[in-house]
Amino acid sequence: MIKLSRPYFSLYGLYLLVSLSLGGCLFQENTYIPLKANFIPSRSIIQVGDTINFTNASQVAFSHVWNFGDGNTSTEANPSHVYQDTGRYEVVMVSIKKDGVTTDTIRTEMVVLPPEESATNTITIGTATNDELGYAVTKLQDGSLLLVGRENLKNLQVIKTLDGNTNIWQSNFDNLSGGQIIANAVKELSDNSIVIVGYYFDSQDANDAFIIKLDKDGKEIWRNRLATVDNEIYKDVIEAPDGSLIVLGSINATSIELDNYTTAGILTKSSSFGETHIPESMLLSSTNKIVVSGTNNKANPFILQTDLNFTQEKFQNLQLNGEVFKIIQLTDGAFAVAGNTTTSDSSTRALVAKIDANGLGTVWQASPLEYSRLASTEVFTDIVQSGQNLILLGTHNNSLSNNDVILCKYDISGSSAALQLIKVYGGAQNDFGRQLLLDNTNLYFVGETNSFGSGQRDIYFVRLDLDLK
Structure with missing residues (x-):
């Protein structure tokens, strides 16, 4: 027995x-x-301000000493803790026997992400029965704002507004396509007319690029649709010094197309570049060069530079890995690009980089939330310069709050970029920021929200100050 x-x-x-x-x-x-130290955290991924509870699972231990990695400690058996800043923290618990000498130690890491917030000056545009998506925003010469979005699948919405609340006019175009309509860019021309470019999505690899020109009151002047056997998407548009339009396109997701239109909508010139290149953004440089950025072979950001006649001058991969979705020229003449990069642990981090305009070498690059690793993913989709600061807009995704809008502010006055601020805006559902607009001391972003508004997807239009509040 x-x-x-x-x-x-x-x-x-x-x-x-x-x-x-x-x-x-x-x-x-x-x-x-034997003595065995062990504990179980209530969560290993949290946001700033969340309370995390630690359940002690040690055996034989008589007392405990905790170090939470942020300068705070505890001797409780089952403590709780609140982290006040973002980061990756090592939590250490030392279990001690009754003899006061014998110890055992266990360690684990906690990831603390930025908290999601609700912006004070938020406007949602939408109804309880329709989906509305915000694509683009620009400031007009008369000081008003122009929003471009989509209602349901086919209705292109163009709204001229003073502040998002007070509309001057709204134009709807519901006869543009049999499929989904996506607007990628809007530009006010020197004669106050408005040009919008994008594409119609009918099915996978069956897109038709479009360009539509409106007068200053939102009335259609002309439109053009590239309905060919190719998969064509218009990505961006600029006004040339002679008043004509230069449009950036993607052909079959493999090559870059530059198209030139007269003010009357006549396509006069078209040139293609590359074989595995997807363009995303374009600018007219301070020296009247056309500069295009995008991604080569799905992994290598590139820059293409041509003259106004589309003669190639530079075309090379950058010293970066990942994808680039936006390029701007800085006040010192260099370029800044925004997108994402894949790190050695296979996580996706938002990316901003400064590029030398002459040799196209990387001056510096930076990514926020590098400590997060696989706990979250980020991508930057737009970028503006304000003095010696860069402000970036994108999407932040994690298991706690799905998709949210992320904004980051960097100081670029030194030899590298210094992160000053991170803000995450959103709610319990999915929220996206697509385009950023800087207007003196006001900062606007437009996108879509499921968390606020009518309950459907609504246009998400937010005004912030330069402190991202």
Whole structure:
């Protein structure tokens, strides 16, 4: 017969008395149970301000010392803690025997992400029965704002507004396409007319690029649709010094197309570049060069530079890996690009980089939330310069709050970029920021929200100050 007695402690650990009776003889053995430190956090990924509870699962321990990695400690058996800043923190618990000498240690890491916030000056545009998406925003010469979005699948919405609340006019174009309509860029021309470019999505690899020109009151002047066997998407548009339009396109997701239109909508010139290149953004440089950025072979950002006649001058991959979605020219003449990069641990981080305009070498690059690793993903989709600062807009995704809008502010006055601020705006559902607009001391972004508004997807239009509040 085997008999287990009640366990008892000594100064050295936990013992269990085992009695074994064999044919009238009784044998007893003390079984030693060693000290083992262990704990279970309520979550390993949290946001700033969240309370995390630690459940002690140690055996034999008489006392405990906790270090939360942020300068705070505890001697409670089952403590709670609140982190006040973002980062990756190592939590260390030391379990101590009753002898006060014997110890065991366990460590784990906590990832603390930025908290999601609700912006004070938020406007949602939409109804309870329709989906509305915001694509682009620009400031007009008369000081008003122009929003471009989509209602449901086919209705292109163009709204001229003072502030998002007070509309001057709204134009809807519901006869543009049989499929989904996506607007990628809007530009006010020197004569106050408005040009919008994008594409119609009918099915996978069956897109038709479009360009539409409106007068200053939102009335259609002309439109053009590239309805060919190719998969064509218009990405960006600029006004040339002679008043004509230069449009950036993607052909079959493999090559770059530059198209030139007269003010009357006549396509006069078209040139293609590359074989595995997807363009995303374009600018007219301070020296009247056309500069295009995008991604080569799905992994290598590139820059293409041509003159106004589309004669190639530079075309090379950058010293970066990942994808680029926006390029701007800085006040010192260099370029800045925004997108994402894949790190050595296979996580996706938002990317901003400064590029030398002459040799196209990388001056510096930076990514926020590098500590997050696989706990979240980020991508930058737009970028503006304000003095010696860059402000970037994008999307932040994690398991706690789905997709949110992320904004980052960098100081670029030195030899590298210094992160100043991170803000995450959104709610319980999915929220996206697509385009950023800087207007003196006001900052606007437009996108879509599921968290606020009518309950459907609504246009998400937010005004912030330069502190991203």
